Amino acid sequence: MKIKKGIPLIDQHDKNGFYGGKFGGNYIAETLKKPIDDLTKLFEKCRKDKNFIKERDNLYENYVGKPTRLIKLQNLTDHLGGAQIYAKMVSDANGGAHKIYNAITHAMLCKKAKKKYMCTDTGAGYNGKMFSMVAKKFGLGCKVFMGTRDIERQKPNCDAIRKNGAEIIPVTSGSKTLVDAVSECIRYWVSNCDKAHMGIGSLVGPNIFVKICGFSTAQISRELKIQLEEEFGEIPNKLKLINCVGGGSSAYGFWSEFFDYDKKHIELIGVEAGGPKNSKLHAAPLSKNSKIAILHGAAAYCVQDSDGQINETESCSSGLDYPSCSPIHCFLKDVGRARYTFATDEEAFAAYKLVTELEEISPSLEPAHAFAEAIKIAPKLDESNIVVVDSCGDSIKDMDIIKKRLGSYSR
Amino acid sequence: MKSEINLAFEKCKKENRPALLTYTVAGDNTKKKSLEILKSISEYADILELGFAHNAPTADGPQIQNSSYRALKNGIKLKDVFQIVKNYKKSKNAKPCILMGYYQMVYRYGEKKFVKKCKQSGVNGLIIVDLPFPDNKEFSKLCKKNSITFVQLLSPTTSKERMRKIIASSHDMVYYISMLSITGGKLKVSPKKILENYSKIKRISKSKNAVIGFGITNKTIAAFKKADGLVVGSALCKGISDSIKKRQNPVIKLNRMVKELKSKII
Incomplete structure (x- = not known):
């Protein structure tokens, strides 16, 4: 197990999405296999597209x-x-916060995929807030899954999310925190993967989400x-x-x-x-x-x-x-x-x-x-x-x- | 030698009806009760799926989540799940039993150890929700070596080409997920459309036992009579929740529910 020089670390996975042969992968329900393949193809195409990068850099400069x-x-x-x-x-x-970078890439991909809204998870509320901001900017709908324990303790960000016109979906299962919010967001995507674009808020999840997030931050x-x-x-x-x-x-x-x-x-x-x-x-x-x-x-x-x-x-x-x-x-x-x-x-x-x-x-x-x-x-x-x-x-x-x-x- | 699962399907085909598959969670609402439920519903069901609970399920709706959390709260461990199957398989009317759950539980236990324990306990098949093809090739082989049917899943998003590959590497049974949904979702696609998709599987392999699951209740089940088998899960889990709420015996409730389901497909 070794880091290869000169290659972005996010790209140093094997064909099954594993880093170092054992970390990562794609443990997903069959239903998500195709949406994830589609997103992977779209992302790989976009990151090589000069116009896509130009638009992104412009947003980083003038919006972020x-x-x-x-x-x-x-x-x-x-x-x-x-x-x-x-x-x-x-x-x-x-x-x-840094969550804005990932949210921008996802909103751009959502647009490219011709989907009308995004769903995402949030713990501290920052990821939810950034998704709600960019959704508003890009004219997209946005659903934010958030544990009820976090809704209580991160009120200012919840207010911002709602103010931006996004919907907070309270998650009451398990420990009512980020882990449950991510699970619920994935469950939502399983049912709505034909219409919704999912963005995971951190460097976690199936391989493609790790890559998009790392590419952004x-x-x-x-x-x-x-x-x-x-x-x-x-x-x-x-x-x-x-x-x-x-x-x-x-x-x-x-x-x-x-x-x-x-x-x-x-x-x-x-x-x-x-x-x-x-x-x-x-x-x-x-x-x-x-x-x-x-x-x-x-x-x-x-x-x-x-x-x-x-x-x-x-x-x-x-x-x-x-x-x-x-x-x-x-x-x-x-x-x-x-x-x-x-x-x-x-x-x-x-x-x-x-x-x-x-x-x-x-x-x-x-x-x-x-x-x-x-x-x-x-x-x-x-x-x-x-x-x-x-x-x-x-x-x-x-x-x-x-x-x-x-x-x-x-x- | 034909597997118990194959024999169960053959029997149903002779009777000109789909096989009835049930899904309940091991340890819901107690270890003892879940065993009693299995024994009791065996009167009407042809194949029993038994869930091993995990506390971060990414494909289950509220009904199965409730059942899983109830089982976990009551202290269910994998060793208890195997014990329940072992005891069930000793009962006189025992049907084929398929364990269903998330890969994390198998991974933590160790793949080889898990499959061996399945074999020892009399488990006939395995459904791992989040181990899709082709990542499941090795594990599927391991199951086959131990005479356990690894059940491949297919969904409306599965392309024809992929479907072909999956079916080619499948064992005695495949599972078609009726719609884009987690378990327990309302049927949002017409039975006609679902059967159309389902027939794609049958066109690829006529002899393959293909069951339909997700969104099947006593209201919708009759519409799917043409399928080889039908899985009812969330509705039964809800039945257990309801009977607990009303302080009734879930064993009696489930027996009645499965009886009614059966009556609609004969």
Whole structure:
């Protein structure tokens, strides 16, 4: 098992859609075989089509706003007294998170497929929000599947989704979170695959959805590479790129230009949700060495019991509260290209507090997990080390949770 | 030697009627009751499908989901599922039994171990919802080696060319999904249209036992009499839910329901 240089990682699967021979695949009902084949053909055609790419780049520039900023967190750097800490402010993107990139590609594909509406899942609400935004822009209908537990805790994004004219379909089965929302969205697609286009909100699902998502979020690291060269004159030779990992869509996008570098040169660190300190539940299948399970059409490390039932997860951050992870991250873990760790709820809140006190930024609880790791390692490193954290979401959606937990919330 | 599944179809053909296949979930609503249900409905059903519950089902509607969650809440494990089949197959009127579920459960248990355990327990066939052709080739072979019928699924989205390949590699039975739907959906296509699609399968292989499932209830079943076999699942799962709600015995309720279904196809 090895990464091939010079080929996008999303394309390094075998003919059955497996990365490293065992992660990913297409575990789907017969009914979805054809819609998925059709979507695969369409996507492969479009990504080679210059006009398609031109239209996409135009949207990234004028609609998403590119590039999102790379800023130095001088106060945090001084406070910790070690490595220089930077943040890639992906939350600058229109809508407030990286989910916009994937949503745009899906809306463009939906149009090309001549379908009138899209269905998607959401946990933190950002994916739902972005799909609702682009649906509105493209004149498409949009159905967003969301667990009722997440509807309660991510109200600002739900309001935005409804305001954009999309429909939220509450999911009450199972743990009422992202895992159930994805299942319900797939079930909906099984019944409506002739009319609806499905977009999965992260780097998970049957192979084609992993590819579309990675193809889209890769914009983040294309920008970052240029910005690093501008800031330092070259790619710094002790660079650490820290990203939170739930499904792993932003992490893939943040890292995709850098897989070919030696890990001693550019270290990739993924931070999963460790859940509350005193809880046995977590959403960290990679860093807590879960076994492989087949979930939502793909084989990947996943928290499960000995009989194969998917375990409940717990995290303060809806966007990371998912029992499985992307096949690509499983592959990166097994080949040793990325290192995965976790931050507890408590560490994420503490990181949020410190970062917002010292800096003029306000990351959501998902990237707060990544900041927690930066805060842990920066003091141990000297200033020749550059740490870049992907601040992939804005905290406004977590207003209620933060207020409850820390007593107040201000921007 | 002919398989039990084949013999069941032959018997029905002689009686000039489709085979009646039922689907219930192992452990719904308890391990004991689900075994009693199997024994009781064997009076009228020809082949029994038994679901092994998984908590992230991507192709099941609310009725089967309810049954699955009920079974899981009552602590059903795979070892119990096998035990239920084993006990059922010892009963005097035992019919062929097909286990149905998601690949994750098989994968976690280990393919070889799973199939071996099926054989030991007397399982006659397997339906794995999310292991489509051609990815199922190896597993299907493994089943065949152990005299277990691997049931291939076909749907309205399956192209003719693909259908041909799937049927060529199929065993004693194929399963036609009547419409674009999860289980338990309302029949949104006319029986005439469904039978038209179904006849494509029969044109490819006249002798292949092909059953129709999804959207079949006591209201719609009579319209499909021409098929080799018909599967009723969600309606029965709902029957169990209803009888629990009314504090009635689901065994009696299901026996009545299956009796009525049978009466409509003879």
